[in-house]
Amino acid sequence: MGIKGSVGKRLAPKITEMAPGLTTGFVREALTRAIDGAGPLPGARAAAERQLKAHGGDVDLAIHDVIETHVRLAGAQGFLTNIGGLVTATVAIPANLAGLAVVQCRMIAAIAHLRGHDLADPRVRNAVLVTLLGEESVEEMVKRKKLPAPPMAIATAPSHDPLLDAKISAEVASDLIARVAGKRLATTVGRRVPVVGGLVGAGADGFATWKVGRYADRELLPRSRR
Numbered sequence: 001m002g003i004k005g006s007v008g009k010r011l012a013p014k015i016t017e018m019a020p021g022l023t024t025g026f027v028r029e030a031l032t033r034a035i036d037g038a039g040p041l042p043g044a045r046a047a048a049e050r051q052l053k054a055h056g057g058d059v060d061l062a063i064h065d066v067i068e069t070h071v072r073l074a075g076a077q078g079f080l081t082n083i084g085g086l087v088t089a090t091v092a093i094p095a096n097l098a099g100l101a102v103v104q105c106r107m108i109a110a111i112a113h114l115r116g117h118d119l120a121d122p123r124v125r126n127a128v129l130v131t132l133l134g135e136e137s138v139e140e141m142v143k144r145k146k147l148p149a150p151p152m153a154i155a156t157a158p159s160h161d162p163l164l165d166a167k168i169s170a171e172v173a174s175d176l177i178a179r180v181a182g183k184r185l186a187t188t189v190g191r192r193v194p195v196v197g198g199l200v201g202a203g204a205d206g207f208a209t210w211k212v213g214r215y216a217d218r219e220l221l222p223r224s225r226r
Contacts, residue, residue, distance in 0.1 A: 024166055024169035024170050024173055025169075026098075026101075026173060027101065027129065027169040027172045027173045027176075028165075028169055030098065030101035030102050030105055031101075031105050031109075031125060031128060031129060033102050034101075034102045034103075034105035034106035034109055035105070035106070035109050035119050035125075038102065041102075041106070043106070044105075044106045044107075044109035044110040044112075044113060044119060045109075045110075045113050045119060047066065047069075047106065047110045048062065048066060048110035048111075048113040048114045049113075051063075051065045051066050051069075051110075051114075052114060059114050059115070059222075062114055063111050063114055063115075063217055066107060066110045066111060066114070066213070067107060067111075067209075067210065067213035067214070067217065069107075070103055070104070070106065070107035070110075070209055070213060071206045071209050071210045071213065072206070073103045073209075074099075074100060074103045074104065074205040074206050074208070074209035075205055075206035075209075100176065100205055100208075100209075101132070101176055103209065104132055104208075104209055104212050105128060105129070105132060107209065107212070107213050107216070108128045108131045108132060108212065108213075108216045108220075109128050111213070111216045111217060111220055112124055112127070112128060112155070112216070112220050115220050115221065115222045115223060116222055116223035117155055117220065117223055121155075121160075122160045122162075122165065123154060123155050123156070123157050123160050124155045126154050126155075126160075126164060126165065126168050127151040127152065127154045127155035127220070128151075129168050129169065129172045130147060130150070130151045130154055130168055130172075131151040131212065131215060131216050131219060131220070132172055132175075132176075132212060133171065133172060133175050134208075134211060134212055134215060135211075135215045135219075137175060138150055138151070141171065146171065147168070147171070148161075148164065150219060151216075151219050151220060152219050152220060152221055155220065156223070179208070
């Protein structure tokens with residue numbers, strides 16, 4: 001783990017104190033909104049089917065556009081939640097968390113749907129959240145036995161383990177908080193000039209979303225679409 005991630009991990013409990021709603025319940029709510037839709041943002045299934053139709057049923061092209069679309073969405077929310085500068089940092093951290101979690105969960109869930117996974121299945125929902133952690137974190141956590149398996153194995157497990165739900169949610173909540181906190185510390189100088197901070201936030205969130213999308217594309221293998 002780099003300096004940014006290490007500092008973010010240390011700050012995570014303090015940020016949770018500032019925003020007590022950023023807990024395991026927050027993670028599940030973000031996942032539900034990503035799959036079912038929230039406000040003007042259609043859910044993951046609708047987003048996936050729209051791209052599939054636009055590409056004449058070509059799943060690979062649809063997934064490519066799903067990733068590109070969500071990279072742009074992540075960049076936009078990253079800009080908007082980072083333009084306030086240092087004064088609004090404590091408010092913007094929870095906003096950035098919520099925006100990034102919903103956008104990335106929606107992207108992963110759309111990819112899972114395109115690959116034939118049932119988004120109503122709790123095993124698949126857990127796999128979406130684990131994918132959100134990113135490939136390096138997942139590999140490390142599986143190696144340390146903090147997770148039982150990578151996303152694809154979780155999505156296709158013989159049965160659903162309810163005890164795994166809370167564990168995965170807690171790990172994802174901690175990781176999201178650490179990432180956003182670490183990013184903000186790393187860009188403190190840029191955030192002294194609000195617009196520069198917005199550009200830094202947009203780039204960081206967009207790149208992170210692209211990496212997660214590419215991981216989801218590789219990890220969530222096809223299943224027969226019912």
